[in-house]
Amino acid sequence: MARKHAYHHGDLRRALLQEAVRIIQKKGVDGLTLRVVGARLGVSRTALYRHFTDKSALLAAVATEGFRMLRVELIEAWHRHGQSGSAFEEMGMAYVRFAVANPSHYRVMFGGHVEANIDSERAREGAGAFQALVDALLAQQTQGSVRAENPLRLAQFVWATVHGIAMLAIDGLLERQQTDVEAFVRFANERIRAGISV
Amino acid sequence: MARKHAYHHGDLRRALLQEAVRIIQKKGVDGLTLRVVGARLGVSRTALYRHFTDKSALLAAVATEGFRMLRVELIEAWHRHGQSGSAFEEMGMAYVRFAVANPSHYRVMFGGHVEANIDSERAREGAGAFQALVDALLAQQTQGSVRAENPLRLAQFVWATVHGIAMLAIDGLLERQQTDVEAFVRFANERIRAGISV
DNA sequence: CCCTTATGTTGACATTGTCAACATAGACCG
DNA sequence: CGGTCTATGTTGACAATGTCAACATAAGGG
Numbered sequence A, B: 001m002a003r004k005h006a007y008h009h010g011d012l013r014r015a016l017l018q019e020a021v022r023i024i025q026k027k028g029v030d031g032l033t034l035r036v037v038g039a040r041l042g043v044s045r046t047a048l049y050r051h052f053t054d055k056s057a058l059l060a061a062v063a064t065e066g067f068r069m070l071r072v073e074l075i076e077a078w079h080r081h082g083q084s085g086s087a088f089e090e091m092g093m094a095y096v097r098f099a100v101a102n103p104s105h106y107r108v109m110f111g112g113h114v115e116a117n118i119d120s121e122r123a124r125e126g127a128g129a130f131q132a133l134v135d136a137l138l139a140q141q142t143q144g145s146v147r148a149e150n151p152l153r154l155a156q157f158v159w160a161t162v163h164g165i166a167m168l169a170i171d172g173l174l175e176r177q178q179t180d181v182e183a184f185v186r187f188a189n190e191r192i193r194a195g196i197s198v
Numbered sequence C: 001c002c003c004t005t006a007t008g009t010t011g012a013c014a015t016t017g018t019c020a021a022c023a024t025a026g027a028c029c030g
Numbered sequence D: 001c002g003g004t005c006t007a008t009g010t011t012g013a014c015a016a017t018g019t020c021a022a023c024a025t026a027a028g029g030g
Helices: A012-027 A034-040 A045-050 A055-080 A085-101 A103-110 A121-143 A151-170 A181-196 B012-027 B034-040 B045-050 B055-080 B085-101 B103-110 B121-143 B151-170 B181-196
Strands: none
Touching (some): A055 A085, A055 A103, A055 A121, A085 A121, A151 B151, A151 B181, B012 B045, B012 B055, B012 B103, B055 B103
16 A cells, blocks of 8 residues: 555655745745645645744755755866866856756745854855855866956855846846846856956 | 824825835844834824735835935946946945945845836836946947947846845845955956956 | 654634725815 | 815724644654
8 A cells, every 4th residue: 555644744844845945936935835835745734843943944944955956066067067167157057057947945045034044054055055166266276267366255256246147037137138048147157257367 | 283193194105115114124024014014103004005005015115216226326426436437336336335235125126025027117217227237338338448248238247246246245145254345346346347348 | 562752733822914994184166 | 164075094804824732643662
């Protein structure tokens, strides 16, 4: 018998996260309600409280997961493309692609819904994603293709730019101006390159 | 007798907007409740509905007001500093300063709380602010100090960068890394300049 | 096999956005 | 001046929501 989950669900935490993301995708962050999350999983409204202390804890978990995914994709792009100049541009592309493909995660990550607690797991994951950028810039400085500026600053600059593009893309402000996002990221990459190369 | 507002307030709409911004500043967008807004103005909870159809309409008004303020400050910075290269950098500085000084407005403007309705007044004000950037770039192209690229694209690139910086600053992600925002904007301006000049 | 712990449910309550019905001030018009 | 109309504000009510407390059930180890 495929007794799916008579009383105990099995992996409710993961299912809750997944369902929350799905709902945010459809209804926006403000449209997320705990009761609906439970209902969609055939589970009671308060079942969630055995896995998250709070609604905001659920959102924080979404953010944490998002940062982890982002970090993985950034590092993967950097390594797969040979850890050089063009690989760095692929990182930028991967960043924006992640945001566009996972707008729910991205909005929760940066939308100000979650407390910016400094020693939270979310903050640590965020720092990890940022570090991927710093590392890539450091490597390029060693290669001599990026100017010998404080790599933290350079990383912040690049981060701000791709972050800004990602936000504008998610908010539909690029689409509205008939802008193809991928092409625009390529363009921005050229300009960034011109701005940071030796 | 200084009969302030026996029954009719006089300029409740403006007062509501102002109070909403103040509350958002203190409690965040999600912490804004219509009942508290009314209470703080010594007015009933539903008085608001004579001036805004909705809570989201109140937020939309905050966003619209924000875009208008931003446009004014951008144009003012551009003109006051002589409409040349350095004036453009002052525009960038003004942009980030606005966001840092008015985080409530800024968050509502870009936080995804308001419908991105294309023919809303908010959208028109947003387009106006963006146009200030485009105009400044066009002028610099005429002056020969900016490369002859599609000015819309260039503006989007610059916008994305300052927008990204503004978001990171508001979220406290720059502070956390002991970054002085003003100095960082200056640095970013140099890099942008290197990226877009002829 | 029982007891402990993890997990899920039901009932209850305060808070909130919003609507309908009502009240009042101020303006306009004769 | 007096009456009426409209704009503005209030009160009562209700459904939706987050959350707590008390209870129920499954799982698993001694």
